Amino acid sequence: MLLEISGLVKKFGKLSVLRGVDLSVDEGSVVCLVGSSGSGKSTLLRCINLLERPTDKTIVFNGETITDPRTPAHHVRRHIGMVFQHFNLFPHLSVVRNVMEGQLAVLGVTRAEARREALAQLEKVGLRDRAEEMPGRLSGGQQQRVAIARALAMRPRMMLLDEPTSALDPELVGEVLRAMKTLADEGMTMIVVTHEMGFAARVADKIVMLDNGGICEEGTPKEFLKSPKTDRGKEFLNHFDWEAA
Numbered sequence: 001m002l003l004e005i006s007g008l009v010k011k012f013g014k015l016s017v018l019r020g021v022d023l024s025v026d027e028g029s030v031v032c033l034v035g036s037s038g039s040g041k042s043t044l045l046r047c048i049n050l051l052e053r054p055t056d057k058t059i060v061f062n063g064e065t066i067t068d069p070r071t072p073a074h075h076v077r078r079h080i081g082m083v084f085q086h087f088n089l090f091p092h093l094s095v096v097r098n099v100m101e102g103q104l105a106v107l108g109v110t111r112a113e114a115r116r117e118a119l120a121q122l123e124k125v126g127l128r129d130r131a132e133e134m135p136g137r138l139s140g141g142q143q144q145r146v147a148i149a150r151a152l153a154m155r156p157r158m159m160l161l162d163e164p165t166s167a168l169d170p171e172l173v174g175e176v177l178r179a180m181k182t183l184a185d186e187g188m189t190m191i192v193v194t195h196e197m198g199f200a201a202r203v204a205d206k207i208v209m210l211d212n213g214g215i216c217e218e219g220t221p222k223e224f225l226k227s228p229k230t231d232r233g234k235e236f237l238n239h240f241d242w243e244a245a
Helices: 041-048 073-077 096-109 111-124 142-150 171-186 197-203 221-228 229-238
Strands: 003-012 013-025 030-034 056-061 080-083 158-162 189-193 206-211 214-219
Touching: 003 080, 013 041, 013 096, 013 214, 030 197, 041 056, 041 158, 041 171, 041 189, 080 142, 096 111, 096 142, 111 171, 111 206, 142 158, 142 171, 142 197, 171 189, 171 197, 197 221, 206 221, 214 221, 214 229
Parallel strands: 030 189, 030 206, 080 158, 158 189
Antiparallel strands: 003 013, 003 056, 206 214
């Protein structure tokens, strides 16, 4: 078990955003988090990456209790990469320099090593030929793929992706989903917040639905998408016009 979350609680003042979440993730698996806006999906990812400190209970990653206050956040983020809805690339740096930057600042590798790794990851997401371009000359889908390459260049054990296609025009969504499927096929452990149910059906090992800060139900794509157990799950899926794989 690479990740084990037990009874996780997150409050902002008196507002409880996560209410006793239990979740386990095996190494090499893909977990898709689904649910309506405000259900706690993004907050859960941010707690795993310690962008938010949980209010109570534990997260164990690779055998280490990372919610221990003595655990430095930068240590956790070296092993758990995160890709956000918005790309947050440095506009004044080339594509390859964007991918190199974290390696230089955090991993302490040489510039030559950082460049080799950056080009390898850009190749993986299909953008090796755009390495010297500036981000502003790329489409939104290409910029998101650069953001994925940047996270991969840090050599994480796990990737967290927070609705990586939500800021894209519909015609650009497919290229990002294809890059993510390649990662899944290569065995990268991923937790993906998504509304792309077709992607979840094809790629996920487990789909977890959050509702009102807790897990409403979870199961394999076939179990959840074709035979949801709860009324809330059925109601949620009724909003999607698609055919389960």
